Amino acid sequence: MKSILLGLVLLLTLTSCTKKSESPEGTVSSQAKQELVVGTDAAYAPFESETADKTVQGFDIDILKAIAEKSGLKLKFVNTPWEGLFSQLQSGDRDILVSAITINDERKKVMDFSEPYFEAVQLIALPASSKITKFDELKNSKIGVQTGTTGDEVSSRLLGKSNPNIKRFEGTPLALQELENGGVDAVVADNGVVNNFLANNPKTFKTISDASFSKEYYGIAVKKGNAELLKKINDGLSAIKADGTYDRIYKIYFGEKKN
Known part of the structure; x- marks a missing residue:
């Protein structure tokens, strides 16, 4: 009898192991009962920043937490430098990226994006006394940007990528x-970050926009081909937009949403 019972236990164990292995590695199914690791460069307030006790906070964080609640995902946020953010996703060390990441065709070649969750545009921050009125007047100026951001890209097109007048920093602040x-x-950066800095650090700065700056949209990134996880994120995003959660979070960080 014991031999029969032992055989049944072994059979059930093997069956269980076989079923688990049928779930493709890297999909949300194989990760449903464990934490998904979220990479974010927590130096981009109000989208993501770190508290004194190293807790990651911000608009992006609250939005993704709300999405996770709707979709039944368990998340662990890890502060990850921007320069290594995308490679961490490719290597599988991060399952999700949320870090004010602009959706563009180049990035879509190597990762998949959720539906957009934020609309942004570049702003130019200048001393209040500056006579600059448009972007191309900065051709002979020293421009500060965060490395690898849209501000870096547009400034590189204006001055040339290797121009020493482009001063690159780890963070926009x-x-x-x-x-x-x-x-x-001058500094060229996303409007949300520039406006947040100026609101919290009143200085003799002014900001201008420019007709050459296109609107850009932030998306939540997952590894290329992880369609199941992407669907859960998109479904959760749709749900928080429908029930007013998105607007409530938006208001905390940016005031009333303009439609």
């Missing part, structure tokens, strides 16, 4: 501090 100290003549 560092670039804005350099503007305050007189080390650069």
